[in-house]
Amino acid sequence: MAIIEVESLSYTYAESPQPSLIDINFKADSGEFILISGPSGCGKTTFCRALNGLIPNSYGGNFSGRVVVDGLVTTERPVSELSQRVGLVFQNPENELFCTTVEREVAFGPENLALSREEIEMRVGEALDIVGISHLKDKSPDELSGGEQQKVAIAALLTMKPKVLVLDEPTANLDPMSAKSVLKVLADLNSVGVTIVLVEHRLEMVSHLADRCVIFDSGRIVLDGPPQNVLYSDTAEHLGIGVPKAVLVAKAMRQRPELARWMPLTSRDLLRLLGGDQQ
Amino acid sequence: MISLKDVSYSYLPGRNALDRVTLNIGDGELVAIVGENGAGKTTLVKHINGLLKPSEGNVVVCGLDSMSVTVASLARKVGLVFQNPDHQLFAETVEKELSFALVNFGVPPDEIKKRTEWAMSEFELSQYAGRSPFMLSGGERKRLALASVLCYGPEVLILDEPTTGQDNRQKVRMASLLQKLNQQGKTVLVVTHDMEFVSDYIPRVVVMSQGKVIADGPSGEVLVKKDILEKASLVPPQLAEISWELGLDPPSISLDEVVARISRLPGGARP
């Protein structure tokens, strides 16, 4: 059952001479984990904003095509309504967190929805628990590390109970350890049914978690399929995407028949392929 | 050329951001400084260009003792490019932005003109000469920030997290630029937590943890040592993990070597 449907989406920002998105067609089923990548400036961020309605509702510009999330057409509904179905997490937590304690930050969303105090407290407690940061409840966001801050941002969106979580390079400003920690939270959320659309460059950390990999280039989708197919493709190589090293190793050993059939994404995959003779 | 001897420094009393660090970097080296957040990497490099002065120990850079010269005079020799270009761009035009440091250093006008023109062509910014820096894209602003430091020709170049938020192609370009500068004789230091970038392109690595240097040597040797990486809370380079997972001996961070060693695995030598 499709939870996101994008048809022939094209978009140009108000002051821009060129379109940022050209004829995008995209579908996401409920519960999928979709990885989006591509060179800088290819339209990934614009696409994320189109999924929760910031584009075109807040950004104006030239919008054509259709985006439907959880049955709602984004051009016909306000962002405040769409953001209850699709949560959007940004790159830099410093610009996402604007309250003085984690608890207040996470409560901001439900407060906007004018929920009762009891309901708000319950949702806040739940969200902090799911993300594993209940112990940080009373801390100020600027006392936290980057990774913790991003987890707060995720919790702050979970209180809206969205069906889809869209994250635009959430680990860009994090060190690798924190990145891994945040990505684990996403994997956990996906395992309980939250649809995840993740824009990420660190493919080696996530490609094995994704059901599908979508590559953007110059405003268009150029690849869309299972991670193995996408990352082993010539297009991926040509675009210079940072494919996992396991892929490069396997590609360099192409003469081995089992490596053509199976396409390892991680070192564990490689071990399974090479370690055991018997399949 | 860069020498730190028993350098200690603390921002707050009781907590040493740098704890008796001794480090020597020779002319023309290309070195990565790695460690988790808070390990002291940025504090360390700020001592090298004089922004910070050690509370103990001494720092000598290009023959100058950092305690006895101003930041400006040391900055003349040591170019430090910070992570966020938006923390430095302020001028009306790209050309003025490039000439800012040169003007500060009192370089004569015709020399300034020559150097800014060189920088613009070298970094493909010539068509933006009269434009406002804020009109450039993210990647172009990063190039401009780097260009404005290289413009005044420092002997040492330090980059703080140059690969954050960059896609693979940009990283490859950054790497070849660093290698080119290094070949031209500049000493280049890269502060980063991007272990892939270090293992792919940087020959020497200094690992910091909690204000101390815990390892210093060729990347191929240091980045395959599990205990050091764990102690510094670093995620190992992918090829190191692959090496360990497959039991390659010795482990390697070079793609060619890993592939070669896999082919030589017992039971792995299949047709």
Next chain:
Amino acid sequence: MKVFRGFEYRRGTTAIHTLDPRAKIVYLILFTALAVFYYNHFVLIAIFASSLPIVAIAKIFGKWSISIRGSFMFVGFIFIFNLLALYFMSGHTLEAAVLSSLSMAIRFICLISIFSTFFLTTSPEDMTQSMVQLKIPYDYALTFNMAMRFVPTLSKEAQYIMDAQKSRGLEMEKGNLVARVKNYIPVLIPLIISSFRRAELVADAMESRAFGASKKRTSIYKLRFDAKDAVFVLIAAVSFTALLSLRFLFSVL
């Protein structure tokens, strides 16, 4: 830049931190009024002293003293300016001018102390919430909240920017007054531009959490005025009255 830290709220669990902000606002208004009203040096010093027990209970001595110390430059300026104005332009005697300027200076320190104590112990959310409960429209209250919340971010950024520009040879301590002011441009411009950029991003983040979804807005907290707050307000009111009586009963001004 450092003087900002004397006004930055930090979480605390002291009795003062947990007071209802409206009680603290009462103190703020009453004592600011007194400080503006009186000229007598001893009364002004007494007004200044009224904030000391609060500072002690709230354990904010370190931060509070930063704001006091940071204000010395302004205080000096105020003193000299008033002295010159009163002596040379208004024709007061030297003694009168000195005394009057001294009043101005002490008054300024009083105000800094009172405001610093208030801001150090009251969270932006509490201030916003009290504004809302006082029926000020939420949008205005939120604007105020944001401004407060980002002060520490701005001062951190200012530091990064100064580091970057110093590394390009900018010397901020050298030169005459004109040169020094000019040297702030490479610091202010990135700061301002960055703030504009940040404003857009924060707006996106807020909208993505349904800001504006409903005209009404609930809050996870409700400010509750309890016995402790009543006691505080009572003490403030009694002190206020006592100090005010100096004027009316003893003709002190």
